[in-house]
Amino acid sequence: MTENTVSAAVAVRDQGPGAMVEHYKADLAQVMPSHVKPDTFVRLAVGVLRRDRNLAQAAQNNPAALMGALMDAAQLGLTPGTEQYYLVPRKQKGRMEVQGIRGYQGEIELIYRAGAVSSVIVEVVRQADTFRYSPGRDERPVHEIDWDAEDRGPLRLVYAYAVMKDGATSKVVVLNRAQVMKAKAMSQGSDSPYSPWQKHEEAMWMKTAAHRLTKWVPTSAEYMREQLRAQAEVAAEQQAAGGPVLSAPGPVAAPVEGDEDEGPIEAEFVDDEPSAGWPSAAQPGSGARA
Structure with missing residues (x-):
C-alpha cells in the first residue's frame, strides 16, 4: 500500500461518521447522566463504527439517524455498540441507516x-x-x-x-x-x-x-432524587418540631396507576405494544427504537 493510499484512507476516516461523533461530543455530553464520561462514550461509539464497515456505511448514508440513536443512548446513559444498546444497520427507503435498539x-x-x-x-x-x-x-x-x-x-x-x-x-x-x-x-x-x-x-x-x-x-434516576428529597423534608420537619430526627424508610416501588390495592x-401475560416516549434526538431522523 502506497503512502498516498494510506493518507487517503486516513482522510476518509477522519471526515467520516466517527469524526462527526467526535464533533458533537459536547452536545452528547449535555444530555448524559453525571456518571457517564463523554470521552469514553464517544470513544466506544467511534470504535464500533470503525470495526463494522456496514454500520459505518449506514451512518454515512444518514448521519442524522446515527446521531439520533447516539443521542438516545446518551440520554439513557447506556453504552452504544454493546448489549446495553445495540447499533445496527437497517434498510430504510432503499438504503441502509443506523438503528438504535435498547438491549436487555x-x-x-x-x-x-x-x-x-x-x-x-x-x-x-x-x-x-x-x-x-x-x-x-x-x-x-x-x-x-x-x-x-x-x-x-x-x-x-x-x-x-x-x-x-x-x-x-x-x-x-x-x-x-x-x-x-x-x-x-x-x-x-x-x-x-x-x-x-x-x-x-x-x-x-x-x-x-x-x-x-x-x-x-x-427506572429513572429522578425517582431516587425524589426519595432523597422527601427524606430530607421529613428530617427537617422533625427537627423543627423539636423531636428526634428519625431515619426515613428506604425507597419502595412506586405504585402504578390503578395498582395500589391489587x-x-x-x-x-400481555401483548406487546410499540414503545413510546423515546427521548427526542438532537437532529431529525432518529434511528432509536425499543
Whole structure:
C-alpha cells in the first residue's frame, strides 16, 4: 500500500461518521447522566463504527439517524455498540441507516440505577426445563434446569421480576413464544440479518421481558432524587418540631396507576405494544427504537 493510499484512507476516516461523533461530543455530553464520561462514550461509539464497515456505511448514508440513536443512548446513559444498546444497520427507503435498539442489559441497568431494587431476575425457559408459577399462590417462579443436559431444547418462555429494597417482589412478567414473536414482528428491522433478533435471539427474549418489567418498577434516576428529597423534608420537619430526627424508610416501588390495592402478586401475560416516549434526538431522523 502506497503512502498516498494510506493518507487517503486516513482522510476518509477522519471526515467520516466517527469524526462527526467526535464533533458533537459536547452536545452528547449535555444530555448524559453525571456518571457517564463523554470521552469514553464517544470513544466506544467511534470504535464500533470503525470495526463494522456496514454500520459505518449506514451512518454515512444518514448521519442524522446515527446521531439520533447516539443521542438516545446518551440520554439513557447506556453504552452504544454493546448489549446495553445495540447499533445496527437497517434498510430504510432503499438504503441502509443506523438503528438504535435498547438491549436487555440496558433495561436492567435502568432499573438498578433508580435505586429501588436489590436484584433483577430475567431468565429464559427452554423446552427441557421445569417451570412452575401460579399467580396468587406463588410469590416467585420456580425454574429448574438440568445443567448436565447437552441440549435444553428450544426457547419456550421468558420471565422477569425484581426484588425491591424492602424484600417485596415486584410484578412477575411471564411471556410465551407467541407473545415474544408478536413483539419481534412489531420491531422494525427484526427480519434483517443485522438485527439482534437474528444474531442474539435469547438476549432479545430477555430484553422483551425486562422491558415489560419497567412498567412495574422505577427506572429513572429522578425517582431516587425524589426519595432523597422527601427524606430530607421529613428530617427537617422533625427537627423543627423539636423531636428526634428519625431515619426515613428506604425507597419502595412506586405504585402504578390503578395498582395500589391489587392483593396477591400476579404474573403479567400481555401483548406487546410499540414503545413510546423515546427521548427526542438532537437532529431529525432518529434511528432509536425499543
